[in-house]
Amino acid sequence: MTMPLPAPENTEISRPYWDALKLGRLVFQRCECGHAWLPARRGCPSCLGDKVQWEQACGKGRLVSWVVYHTAYHDAFKHRLPYNVAIVELTEGPRLITNMVDSHERLACDAAVELRVESDEGIALARFALSPRRDDEQGTGSPARRNRA
Amino acid sequence: MRARYVVAGIGHTAFGKLPGRDTISLNVEACRNALADAGIDKSVVDAVLIKVPTSAHQFMYGQKVAEALGIKPRMGGAWDQGGAANITLISFAIMAIDAGQCDVALICYADNPRSGNRAVYGRPRGDDAAYGWFSTAAGYAMIQRRHMYEFGTRPEHLGAVAIASRRHGAGNPNAQLRSPLTMEQYLNSALLVEPLRRDDCALVSDGGAAVVVMSAKRARALGVPAPVPVLGFGHGQTSYDVQFRQSLTSTEAVRAARTAFSMAGLKPSDVDVAQLYDCFTITVLMTLEDYGFCSKGQAGDFVADGAIEIGGALPINTSGGLLSETGMPGMQLIMEGVRQVRGSARLQVPNVKVCLVSNQGGTMHTHSTLLLGA
Structure with a gap:
């Protein structure tokens, strides 16, 4: 029998995040000082205030980096090998750990991505897909020499 | 001091x-x-x-x-x-x-x-375990991917680091892994968490x-x-986990080294031999850059052609480091630094006046630098 996916802890602080994902919405926290972040915290790590609101992300972002697992550190992932884990930066600023739904060969750092909420073994997860390329866009093939991320 | x-x-x-x-x-x-x-x-x-x-x-x-x-x-x-x-x-x-x-x-x-x-090395990384986010190695693989993208760093550059440590550890009777490594073996070694190969990773x-x-x-x-004598030391912590850092390719080695070199009144060109924390090969490349031994993004070229091997411009990890001597996190590098300054190392660099040692922890969360010398 396959082990189930390790479920998120779902605390009082993080419940709004996971509840929103179940409805297909990715949310993040923003402080009245303007700072925005993930994952959920009780207070703002920038101004240390506690006037914190949830805000819905537009779902667009950028692929910062990704890795491909060829070994499983948990039995739930043995039959998924090779699988990827990625870092995405949302347009609004917060970053998160995620999976890209595309084939690994197509992934590129700094590629534009968009939200694809998926239910996996009953857990709603914020995954991402490469955005369809527009004809007027420059390719992302050549490495940026700037230290952007 | x-x-x-x-x-x-x-x-x-x-x-x-x-x-x-x-x-x-x-x-x-x-x-x-x-x-x-x-x-x-x-x-x-x-x-x-x-x-x-x-x-x-x-x-x-x-x-x-x-x-x-x-x-x-x-x-x-x-x-x-x-x-x-x-x-x-x-x-x-x-x-x-x-x-x-x-x-x-x-x-x-x-x-x-x-x-x-050894469960700590394969640990789940918080709620993100639901996405399969496990292990120490994967955080370094994220960083390595980004370094390869931004600076054109190639597998051969990372291989040069593994080859140097394995060459230096091969004759060390205390070393855990005493088999030298060729570039061909390195490039053919199994992918663990891509782009990391098995031979990029510290021993357990x-x-x-x-x-x-x-x-x-x-x-x-x-x-x-x-x-x-201890000539200088310095520290730096990013604290932020890898996915939350604004830059994945610069490290706290910058601040740690600046403090240590300033305290010692020295500069990178004064260093005769270095023991650089090699938990993963990418760590060595980024430490060389952030310490100022070469400019940012140029460590791949710096380590080519045996420059970091014994007899090269800056020999590193002369007892084998974490990749060959022991995966113990850092103390072996300090001991080898002491031996190099004493003149009692097995692979002794001639006339060592200054030996630099780096230690770092987490996924490049923490960094400390030590300058030893006569």
Whole structure:
């Protein structure tokens, strides 16, 4: 029998995040000082205030980096090998750990991505897909020499 | 403070697989050997500073080790900062001695993940485990991917680091992995968490090591045979986990080295030999860049053609480092730095005036730098 996916802890602080994902919405926290972040915290790590609101992300972002697992550190992932884990930066600023739904060969750092909420073994997860390329866009093939991320 | 304090003695246990050995007994054995190397009795030790075992945190661990050593120190305890903690504790000891809080400090570390529990290295990373986000290695793979993208770093550049450490460890009778590595073997080695290959990754090892720190004046009074002066040290922490950092390709090595070089009145070109924390090969490339041995993004070219091997422009990890000697996080590098300055290393670099040692912890969360020299 396959082990189930390790479920998120779902605390009082993080419940709004996971509840929103179940409805297909990715949310993040923003402080009245303007700072925005993930994952959920009780207070703002920038101004240390506690006037914190949830805000819905537009779902667009950028692929910062990704890795491909060829070994499983948990039995739930043995039959998924090779699988990827990625870092995405949302347009609004917060970053998160995620999976890209595309084939690994197509992934590129700094590629534009968009939200694809998926239910996996009953857990709603914020995954991402490469955005369809527009004809007027420059390719992302050549490495940026700037230290952007 | 420059050169007023010394590493008076070094000691270690066997490295590799040591079944049946608990971390406290490994710490005691390493401390016994370090005291013997310093030529002193434990009765003069009044500080015992310990890096917590990575694989097995224990409540009041620092007191348990001191008890096993039969020492009631004025200052003592355990510090949790990942691999940076060894150099951090040496610098804390020096500052404490300078402030009159203690005279002679033992700094030690031991762990037994190879015969014990290595789960910490494959640990789930919080709620993101639901996405499959596990292990220490994967965080470094994220960083390596980004470095390859931004600077054109190639597998051969990372391979050069692994080859240097494996070459230097091959003749070290204490080393856990004594087989040298060719570029062809490196490039064909299994992908673990892509782009990381197996040969990019530190060993998993049992073992312990310890150093004795005191003032140069005290070392003279006690007749310590081969004290090695500490010229400078420095620290930096990003604190942010890898996915939250604005830059994945610059590290806290920048701030740590700036402080250490400033304290010592030295610059990178003064360094004769370096022991650089090689938990993963990408760490060495980024440390070389952030220490200023080459410009940002150019470490791949810097390490090509044997420049970091013995006989090269900047030999590193002359006893094999974490990739060959032992996966122990960092203390082996400090001990080899001491041997290079003493002139007693197995692969001795001629006329060493300055040896640099780096330690870092977590996923490049923490960094500390030590400059040793004559």
